[in-house]
Amino acid sequence: MTFEPARERGRTPGRMRSAVLGVAAGAVAVSAFIALSGTADAASTLGASAGASGRYFGTAVAANKLSDATYVGILDREFTMVTPENEMKWDATEPNQDSFSYADADRIVSHATGIGARVRGHALAWHSQQPGWVQNLSGTALRSAMLNHVTQVATHYRGRIYAWDVVNEAFADGGSGARRDSNLQRTGNDWIEAAFRAARAADPTAKLCYNDYNTDGQNAKSNAVYAMVQDFKSRGVPIDCVGFQSHFNAQSPVPGDYQANLQRFANLGVEVQITELDIEGSGSTQADAFARVVQACLHVTACTGITVWGIRDTDSWRAGGTPLLFDGNGGKKAAYTSVLNTLDGGGTSNPPSSSTPPPPSGAACTATFSTNAWSGGFVTTVKVTAGSSALSSWSVGVTLPGGSAVTSAWNAQGTGTSGAVQFANVSYNARVAAGGSTEFGFQGTGSAPSAAPTCTVSLT
Ligand code: G2I
Numbered sequence: 521m522t523f524e525p526a527r528e529r530g531r532t533p534g535r536m537r538s539a540v541l542g543v544a545a546g547a548v549a550v551s552a553f554i555a556l557s558g559t560a561d562a563a564s565t566l567g568a569s570a571g572a573s574g575r576y577f578g579t580a581v582a583a584n585k586l587s588d589a590t591y592v593g594i595l596d597r598e599f600t601m602v603t604p605e606n607e608m609k610w611d612a613t614e615p616n617q618d619s620f621s622y623a624d625a626d627r628i629v630s631h632a633t634g635i636g637a638r639v640r641g642h643a644l645a646w647h648s649q650q651p652g653w654v655q656n657l658s659g660t661a662l663r664s665a666m667l668n669h670v671t672q673v674a675t676h677y678r679g680r681i682y683a684w685d686v687v688n689e690a691f692a693d694g695g696s697g698a699r700r701d702s703n704l705q706r707t708g709n710d711w712i713e714a715a716f717r718a719a720r721a722a723d724p725t726a727k728l729c730y731n732d733y734n735t736d737g738q739n740a741k742s743n744a745v746y747a748m749v750q751d752f753k754s755r756g757v758p759i760d761c762v763g764f765q766s767h768f769n770a771q772s773p774v775p776g777d778y779q780a781n782l783q784r785f786a787n788l789g790v791e792v793q794i795t796e797l798d799i800e801g802s803g804s805t806q807a808d809a810f811a812r813v814v815q816a817c818l819h820v821t822a823c824t825g826i827t828v829w830g831i832r833d834t835d836s837w838r839a840g841g842t843p844l845l846f847d848g849n850g851g852k853k854a855a856y857t858s859v860l861n862t863l864d865g866g867g868t869s870n871p872p873s874s875s876t877p878p879p880p881s882g883a884a885c886t887a888t889f890s891t892n893a894w895s896g897g898f899v900t901t902v903k904v905t906a907g908s909s910a911l912s913s914w915s916v917g918v919t920l921p922g923g924s925a926v927t928s929a930w931n932a933q934g935t936g937t938s939g940a941v942q943f944a945n946v947s948y949n950a951r952v953a954a955g956g957s958t959e960f961g962f963q964g965t966g967s968a969p970s971a972a973p974t975c976t977v978s979l980t
Contacts, residue, residue: 566845566856567600567637569863573818574931574949574958576682576825577863578640580605580796583624585835586631590850594831595635601682602632603640603795603827605837609649613673617653617665620672629680638930640795640827641681643688643731644670645715647702655703663707667718674722679897679963683727683761683793686719687712693734697744712748713757720758725892725899731763731795737775738784749788763795766813767829769841770800774809779816786822796829799855800841807858810845814862883907885952887916887975891968898924898968902932902943904975905957912951915944916960917974924966932960 570577578601585591595602606612607625614620632639645666657665674684690712692700699705712730719728730749735742745762752759762785768774775781782792794817799809817823830836834848845856884907891900904914918941920926925937932943941962949958 566598566860566863569860570825571600571931571949572863575817575823576601576638576827578602578637578825578827579831580827580829581628581631581831582835583607583627586627591831591835592631594846594850595631599635600637601640601825601827602628602637603642604628605642605830606649608641608673609643610646610654610669611649611651614654614669615651618668620676622676625677629677633680633928636928636930638682639677639680640793641674641677641684641726642795643685644673644719645686645704645711646688647700647704648689650703658703659707662703663711663714666704666707666711667714670715670718671722674719674726677726678723678894679725679899681723681726683729683763683791684719684723685731685763685795686716686728688731689733690730691732691735691741691744693741695740697740699744713752716752716758724894727760727791728758729761729763729791729793729795730759731765733765733767733796734772736764736766736768736781737777738781742781746785746788749785749790753788753790759790761791761793761824763793765796765829766794766798767796767843768799768809768813769843774799774812778813779819782816782820782823786820790822792817792820792823794823794826797826798829798836798838798841798843800838800843802842803854806842807854810855811858811862814859815865818862818865884909885911885914885975885977887973889918889969889973893968897963897965899961899963900968901959901961902973903957903959904945904952906952906954906977908954910952910954910956911977913945914950914952914975914977915942917942917976918962918969919971920964920969921967924964924968926962926964929962930960931958932962934962 566577577599579595579599580603581595582605604625607628613622613625629639654662654665670686690700690705692698699709704711716728730745732745735745749759749762764782785792794813797813799806801809814826817826828844830844832846832848832850833839833842833844836844845853845859847853886905887902889900889902891898902916904916920938920941926934926941929943931946931949933946935942943960943962952958
């Protein structure tokens with residue numbers, strides 16, 4: 521069995537099919553890759569173009585639109601990350617206390633998995649969209665209910681979420697730099713870190729994010745979030761990423777220091793993600809604003825991806841502002857072309873080659889791995905590092921313990937599911953600069969591989 525890698529969809533079919541068949545055929549793989557090296561076409565979809573620098577391009581998805589053929593056609597073609605727009609919120613997943621309802625969210629997760637996309641979970645703890653029973657709680661009862669909610673939902677989706685918005689919109693607007701007043705805040709200032717600790721315990725494989733709006737430039741609110749993240753990092757509270765919603769319009773344009781603000785958070789040692797991007801407007805003004813946002817992410821190594829908050833203008837929570845990349849008929853807007861061209865224009869590659877330790881001299885490539893395992897399953901991330909020559913293709917062999925099986929892979933094409941499994945590069949990460957590196961991952965059931973992977977290559 522082979523796996524469909526997430527970012528292959530939408531690529532030039534002829535060449536890619538040849539490359540994949542080359543790997544499956546084993547012995548002819550190296551010559552096939554040499555013949556193919558240097559022939560990469562400009563990527564033709566948002567997901568593939570973002571993938572060329574190791575980033576994702578995502579969208580918010582509504583479960584009730586999964587029967588709309590135009591909507592699904594664009595989703596399947598363009599996006600490599602999916603955020604349920606409303607279906608993972610507290611009112612949707614726990615409408616009555618201790619009674620969980622996952623049907624709509626599960627449909628989205630299963631659709632995402634089917635197209636090889638990953639999922640951002642949104643959102644575990646938030647003052648808004650709480651079910652009525654939560655709104656009526658306070659104090660210890662609310663704190664316990666919140667922690668139980670985080671634990672239950674994160675456990676249900678354990679191993680299937682790339683990143684969770686653990687806490688959403690917990691800071692006040694304006695110049696106070698204070699926490700937003702809410703029933704959750706009134707349970708004690710430590711409610712945010714309590715939520716993060718519960719999420720980590722429930723799903724050690726998900727990245728844990730704090731997500732907010734009006735934090736896109738440096739201001740009193742983003743300074744307060746910055747101080748919280750700095751404090752969490754210094755005290756070992758588990759936080760991996762900060763989400764910048766990036767809802768923009770004429771009253772709230774893309775800030776001039778957008779990139780600098782992303783960078784200062786990145787410098788704290790967290791990933792930064794653009795989580796709910798939309799920009800009201802039209803034509804070249806809108807297209808230029810989208811390009812600035814995309815360029816900022818590409819220039820910040822730790823900016824791992826961009827999610828737009830819906831597909832067509834008519835799908836938007838503020839449809840009147842036509843803030844998205846596709847028009848109501850599903851046609852590509854100027855903003856789409858601008859985003860695609862900006863993604864194709866490059867940026868820093870991710871992860872940075874500068875942070876890659878040099879491989880042992882003489883080795884054409886090395887593969888190192890890290891694993892998050894839980895009872896019955898695991899996620900393994902493999903880093904492939906080139907030696908003193910650039911690679912034009914690579915392949916990594918992993919031996920799974922008996923009874924274990926690979927269920928999905930990303931950023932690589934897998935062959936086999938048990939025993940000796942081989943993972944080959946996909947088109948956008950075939951080339952690795954001398955001393956540079958690239959990462960791929962896979963998920964499985966059973967226990968995780970413990971032996972170091974082996975790496976074989978062809979050189980440019
Ligand atoms: O408001 C834009 C976003 C701001 N950041 C957090 C996001 O979660 C938020 O998303 C929006 C959704 O796009 C809307 O679709 O959150 C809204 C609620 O706060 C969502 O609107 C709700 C309506 O208020 C409900 O009446 C409706 O039942 O959508 C629900 C489902 O269609």
